[in-house]
Amino acid sequence: MKIAVCYKLVPDEQDIVINGDHTISFDKAEWKIGQYDLVAVEAAMRLAEVAGGTVSALSAGGKQLENSKLKKNILSRGPVDAYMIIDETMSDADSYQTAYVLAKAIEKIKDVDLVVCGEGSSDMYAQQVGSQIGELLQWPSVNAIGTITLADGKLIAERMLETEVEVLEIPIPAVISVTSDIFQARIANLKDILEAGKKPVVRWDLDDIGGVPEMSTNVLSVLAPPQADRRRVIIGGDSGDQINEFYEHLRKEL
């Protein structure tokens, strides 16, 4: 089975700086692989290890994708190779544009049986790209997959909905989005990291895959959320008197 696992590079939200006018800045931010995407890579690897097959990593984005540390990072987690569509347009792409470009790349890679996506991107977390890739390829797609096995050429998967679990039979080729807790992402060892440097990386421009549609949304603003005014009465210790003081405040609200 040939599996493509999608990932996105995102700025580390810990490095976000809030400017005086409430706008935010990523100028000092480190870039990282989305945390849910690392889980998706693990799910793809586990399935390939059990069911047989290979995993390719796939991403579309801006110049950060060229970062050799991040290239090694993704490949040290098991994929045999990586495909990257690099264009500055893609660093602000909306979910439809992203899904469109990834779907075109999957067609170009050829013979992909399964596309695995994470629960959502760590930055926008719209949780849409997997569902949209499926529709663009006209393949069945499902989200919220919590377990997955291969039997008789079909995927048997459990889908974790809010109050119920569905056991599904998914014909391949297909696109699945996995839950954030399907597996814990592995930690690569030194050997994996060294080998990752030798694995092939295929780089495509937007022209190679036939361009990208226009954005379907306009971003009007991205601002730090307004902080609610709080009283901030903080009692500095937990002696009997201090707990009593805390209790008196609480009692008035009960």
Add this chain to the structure above:
Amino acid sequence: MSRVKDVWVFTEKQESIAELCAGARQLGERVTVLAVGSRDRIERIIAFGADRVFYLGDTGADRTVEDYAFTLSKLIEEEAPDLFLFGATKRCRHMAGRLAARQRTSVLSDIMEFLTDKDEIQGTQMVYGGAAVRTLASKSATVFSVVGSGVFTSLPEDADREGDVRAVDFVEPAYRVRCMEKRERGGTSVDLTAAKRVIAVGRGIAKEEDLKMIEELARLIGAEIGCTRPISEGVNWMGRERYIGVSGVMFKPELYIAIGISGQIQHMVGCNQSGVIFAINTDTAAKIFSQSDYGIVGDLYTVVPVLLEKIRAAR
């Protein structure tokens, strides 16, 4: 704020139909609910505020909700609604994404507030794990949106309301996923968004059995219990429906008591609209204190038993 003409609503949960209908009536002139399931639901859907119900049919052994994507897609092509609202469930999210892709557009996800202005629909959403609020305008003919839970308040049910009902023919899906079995998910299906008082716990709780003390406190003051993501997804001490934060519950109870919670932004976005916030944490520097009304720097294993004693004594 001007209103758009046609707003459609799709959601699997009866409770959120009322909320979404109320929202659709605020935003649009005509509200249409696309209903899958038992036919008996239709009258109530109209009572909740729908002007029209497109009845798609019922699910069964050989037909899932997902199989209706092709039927819905055809309806969108024919009727071109201005705005299509979906509930904030996994199933609805997936359906919204698929239908939007078929119309070559993105979904406005987890919208907290809508603005309809100059024939344009705008929405705000949390991004970067809650560190920022983004306002977006959609450029598509039909705007697709997953509405954050609790964004709209249901209108009182009006049994005298009248509405049109249209049965829609099923469109055979070109590809589909078969559901072989369904079972209840473990844990209770608590709806934290309905709770007036909530106690939330984080990693300050050392052992699962220590939750008993928290449960006792919750029982005494009539509160529900919630938690941070590591408690529900890391150690699995509580179900996912109790996890408060950016990808979990977001709500505004009257009273919020954070116990052993550091106050990471990913958690705080779920609860920072609460009426009054109390915090118990050993770390003076914990972020939670700058976002609380009352805090105590102390060991929860010292503070909570004393609180229990005092609350019991006061009853």
